[in-house]
Amino acid sequence: MVKKHYLPVIGAALVILLVAITLSALTLGPAGISIRQTVAIVGAGPSNDISTTFNQAQHRIIWQLRLPRILSAMVAGVVLAVSGMVYQALFRNPMADPYVLGISSGAAFGVAFAAFLGLVGGATGMWQVPTVAFLGAAGTALVIMVLSGGVRRSPTTLLLTGIALNFLLSALMTLFMYLNRTQLQSIMQWTLGSFGTASWSKLGIMGATATLGIVPIMFLTRELDILLLDEASALSIGVSVKSVRLLLLVLSTLATSVTVAFCGIIGFVGLMVPHIMRLITGPRHKTLMLFSIVGGALMMVGADTLARTVLGASELPVGIVTALAGAPLFIVLLANHRKENR
Amino acid sequence: MQKTVGTIRNLTWAYRNKLLFDKLHTEFPSGSFISIIGPNGSGKTTLLRHLLRILPSPRGSIVLPQGDLHDYHQKDLARHISYVPQQSRLEYDFTVYDCVAMGRYSHGGRLAVLSPEDHTLIMQSLQAMELAHVADRLATELSGGEYQRMLIARALAQQSHVILLDEPVSHLDVHNQREILTLLRRLVDQKVATVICVLHDLNAVSAFSDLVIMMRAGAIVAEGPAQEVLTKERIEEVYQVAVDIIEREGPLPPIILPHWR
Numbered sequence: 006m007v008k009k010h011y012l013p014v015i016g017a018a019l020v021i022l023l024v025a026i027t028l029s030a031l032t033l034g035p036a037g038i039s040i041r042q043t044v045a046i047v048g049a050g051p052s053n054d055i056s057t058t059f060n061q062a063q064h065r066i067i068w069q070l071r072l073p074r075i076l077s078a079m080v081a082g083v084v085l086a087v088s089g090m091v092y093q094a095l096f097r098n099p100m101a102d103p104y105v106l107g108i109s110s111g112a113a114f115g116v117a118f119a120a121f122l123g124l125v126g127g128a129t130g131m132w133q134v135p136t137v138a139f140l141g142a143a144g145t146a147l148v149i150m151v152l153s154g155g156v157r158r159s160p161t162t163l164l165l166t167g168i169a170l171n172f173l174l175s176a177l178m179t180l181f182m183y184l185n186r187t188q189l190q191s192i193m194q195w196t197l198g199s200f201g202t203a204s205w206s207k208l209g210i211m212g213a214t215a216t217l218g219i220v221p222i223m224f225l226t227r228e229l230d231i232l233l234l235d236e237a238s239a240l241s242i243g244v245s246v247k248s249v250r251l252l253l254l255v256l257s258t259l260a261t262s263v264t265v266a267f268c269g270i271i272g273f274v275g276l277m278v279p280h281i282m283r284l285i286t287g288p289r290h291k292t293l294m295l296f297s298i299v300g301g302a303l304m305m306v307g308a309d310t311l312a313r314t315v316l317g318a319s320e321l322p323v324g325i326v327t328a329l330a331g332a333p334l335f336i337v338l339l340a341n342h343r344k345e346n347r
Numbered sequence: 348m349q350k351t352v353g354t355i356r357n358l359t360w361a362y363r364n365k366l367l368f369d370k371l372h373t374e375f376p377s378g379s380f381i382s383i384i385g386p387n388g389s390g391k392t393t394l395l396r397h398l399l400r401i402l403p404s405p406r407g408s409i410v411l412p413q414g415d416l417h418d419y420h421q422k423d424l425a426r427h428i429s430y431v432p433q434q435s436r437l438e439y440d441f442t443v444y445d446c447v448a449m450g451r452y453s454h455g456g457r458l459a460v461l462s463p464e465d466h467t468l469i470m471q472s473l474q475a476m477e478l479a480h481v482a483d484r485l486a487t488e489l490s491g492g493e494y495q496r497m498l499i500a501r502a503l504a505q506q507s508h509v510i511l512l513d514e515p516v517s518h519l520d521v522h523n524q525r526e527i528l529t530l531l532r533r534l535v536d537q538k539v540a541t542v543i544c545v546l547h548d549l550n551a552v553s554a555f556s557d558l559v560i561m562m563r564a565g566a567i568v569a570e571g572p573a574q575e576v577l578t579k580e581r582i583e584e585v586y587q588v589a590v591d592i593i594e595r596e597g598p599l600p601p602i603i604l605p606h607w608r
Contacts, residue, residue: 006440097438227449227452227455230441230445230449231449231452233437233438233439233441234435234437234449235432235435236401237396237399237401237430237432238430238432238435240399240400240401240421241399241425241428241429241430241511242425242429242449242450242452242453242501242505243421243422243424243425243426243452243453243505244421244452245421287440287441287442288439288440288441289441289445
């Protein structure tokens, strides 16, 4: 934990870093647009594409491809980081995150199942996909709550339940892919995670549900702190534990599922960001949440830019990048956890 | 008639088809140090958990000054009763100040901002528990006695009328036991709160309590001032251990000496 009066400085540094990474993400790519052009294009606005510093094609690349993509990555990063933070408090388990618990898989399963039945895709509206994703994620969250006995059982039980659900759901999704090869590509996309299909309209829905899910959580940071105590203490301090936990679960699951619906499963961001930020801020959620918001955006834009550029012309799924960074951290946490419980 | 902070009427409670309480009845007079004693499994902690509304509703009623316990809003209940758990350990690096500040939750608004009055109260609570000097330390670094005092400071910051404590000193050395019980006694004497405390040490019970409630197998077998409840015959019957009671001069409480062998 860093001394309190350094926090604003570190926070400001993270925001500056986020702006810098966003600008480089906008600039980087095969189109060869310079950073000065990028600034000019962004400054010119979405409709004004005539200028001496850039051409129409460059304007289109920035405004129609890269900007919605980078903003989607930011929203997804914020949602996953905050959801991870909330799940870690709800289950009083430092290793909880939407991916590890199987909630992301639940959302992807919802979409895959609906696609398999022919309920989504094609001419159907934009809202079908997030709705089935939410149903899948909420169902999974419910199963986890019941199977792991809420928070009373050991942290390991919770993780094992999540892992078992992940196995089951990915087996079912593989089955759908096997049975319906025409949908293979689109189901595949949900299981690996990508911002390649980002658009302003999708971003609008993502942004709206993210706001709906995340903003109320900002007003529940004191409750999140107190939920880290045992249930009897939390109740006696005055927190209506059951209803607050349910509310937090619904809010974070809503935000997560819509993110998964549009961007697929992106693992470990919800695990890594709150962890790293907690090292800086300490456990108080009021500060931790602000830092996780910036950190989540930062990590996801960075990961997506890496996924988009590291192989040159072809693109890596962003889920692979985050898993390569996150899985080792998960193993380290697991090892430390075992040590402490010995 | 003395005011009460709570009355238990005909409390009947079964758990897994085993009847634990059968029409339990008692009241807790305001401004007292009340000790609940009895052998393990006699229902002391269960009784506390009913007062905290942690367990599902029993039959019968628990009446608090503003009506039935089960009609209280959670925050209103927190402003009436606070709780110091038996032996909780924190796994997160909150500072001592942060932990005590959590006690202000039921008095605060929607925003996680502490007012200057909150701050004053938190510092007063820390001072009352002689912890002001460790306010910025991590709670996980405190000794057992300091940690227990921090939990009491949190209960104080909650400004509740009643503080419930479940065996607050059972894992501490005798010095820390006496220190904490003396601090609790002081809270009662200064009319800060009514203390309801589950205790095992009969000598501590007799030294500090105004009222003793003795339980066995889910029933209250005796209640009243320590000297009346803690008789040789009753202790031997309830605990199934032979004891000697050694009277001392003046106002000093007698010493209860179990026969170890």
